[in-house]
Amino acid sequence: MTRIAFYAPMKPPEDPTPSGDREMARNLIAAIGAKGARVDVVSTLKLHEKAGDPARQRTLHQQAKSEVARLTQDLGRDRPALWVTYHNYYKAPDLIGPAVCAALKLPYVQLESTRARKRLTGPWADFARAAEAACDAAQVIFYLTANDLITLERHRAPGQRLIPLPPFLPTDTLPPASACEGPMLTAGMMRAGDKLASYTILAETLGYLRSDWQLDIAGDGPARAEVTALMARFGDRVRFLGQLDRKALTKAYAHAGLFVWPGVNEAFGMVYLEAQAAGLPVVAQDRPGVRDVLLPGDYPTPEAGPEALARTLGHLLDDPALRRARGAEARAMIARTHLQPAATDCFWSAVAPLLDAPA
Known part of the structure; x- marks a missing residue:
């Protein structure tokens, strides 16, 4: 069985607080695993720093370094085929995936990432640099909207592939249809x-x-x-x-x-x-x-x-x-x-060449 390492630096998929971000992470896990792959959330470290506090960012960097050390050891014993990071951006950069993938020679993919180079100065400068570096490390970035594509394309790393992944519902069937007669x-x-x-x-x-x-x-x-x-x-x-x-x-x-x-x-x-x-x-x-x-x-x-x-x-x-x-x-x-089967096919079509490539 193919094993996929999954990480969401902004909010873990099992976070108790409902949100669109949490829901989308769960939907992505279901879509990736729909053809039989095992998708493991390998870290629940939350790297979201919304206040622009450099001291807090330094603390999160230290926590991330500990996670890198742990995961490099753990995943070295049970090596996944691929690492997938969901929602890397300047307030919640992936401080873990690129380092682990470099150490273990794993393919590295991102979903719904954004670039914001205007944040390279100011209170999030350190996190913004880390988010940019994480984007640069990805071999494939799936983007969900045309607006995200603008800066992803402008600053794309050499050889990086940008793949559209339309937002989707976590089902292969439609719900009952409305007669469009109510409020x-x-x-x-x-x-x-x-x-x-x-x-x-x-x-x-x-x-x-x-x-x-x-x-x-x-x-x-x-x-x-x-x-x-x-x-x-x-x-x-x-x-x-x-x-x-x-x-x-x-x-x-x-x-x-x-x-x-x-x-x-x-x-x-x-x-x-x-x-x-x-x-x-x-x-x-x-x-x-x-x-x-x-x-x-x-x-x-x-x-x-x-x-x-x-x-x-x-x-x-x-x-x-x-x-x-x-x-x-x-x-x-x-x-x-916009249903799950379309997302599953899109994902696996794009990452299949990474799985076949030599480490």
Whole structure:
């Protein structure tokens, strides 16, 4: 059995706190292992340093050196065929994989990495240099969005291959399809920052709607009070569903009429994939990353503001046939390119030459 070493420096796949990053890591492990490979999470050392604290970065470097020593010894006894690192970037660089792979002569691959050379000065300079060095060490980097490709291509190391890996759902089947006749649905964690910014835009958008409408909100979090206040003026037209488990969220998609989420600074947004898999048309702003997972169409720019988003919503609310047609097209797109089998085939096609190459 082929053994794959897997490492996620930002957040281990078994971290107790839900997030898109954790979910994507788990999905990748499932996709890589779908053809029988054994995928082992070889380290749970969390290297995410979000404050720009050089002292903390030095501490993490020391912890990483200890992990390199441990793994070089452990993996030397049970050598994997390949090392895969998920989400190397300047706040969470892979300080482990390149050193272990150099010592054991292992192929080294990255998934969803980004380059940010503007961070080579400032509070993350040390970590940014480490992230760049880790990118340089990778023989293959899989990128998930066209936006990530820009700097990966600009600073690509000699001989390095950059492979598109479209974001995907961890399944080979589609969920039940919506009839697109229910309320609007949105889904997002309620926390300060980008998520609250999306909720703010959404509330402003609802104020421009002239059609008859209802909105269900799936999600919860520390900014629940702020989101509740934003939606208070709409009374019972907005219903809070709370944080839903997978089964309940699937049911919510199946009963919705359309999905809306502005998408402020989303890397891409798993909720867009989930909604489209259920046959829902999606209303979002035309943002980098987000546009990579949406059915091609005319999405309003952020600069056009909430009023433009409301116009797009209004067209769909007033036209059930258009909702069903767009939803069916989106569902077909997900089936073609955004389910696990497509990701599995993409991964193994790209790494197979590395496994056959001499050490």
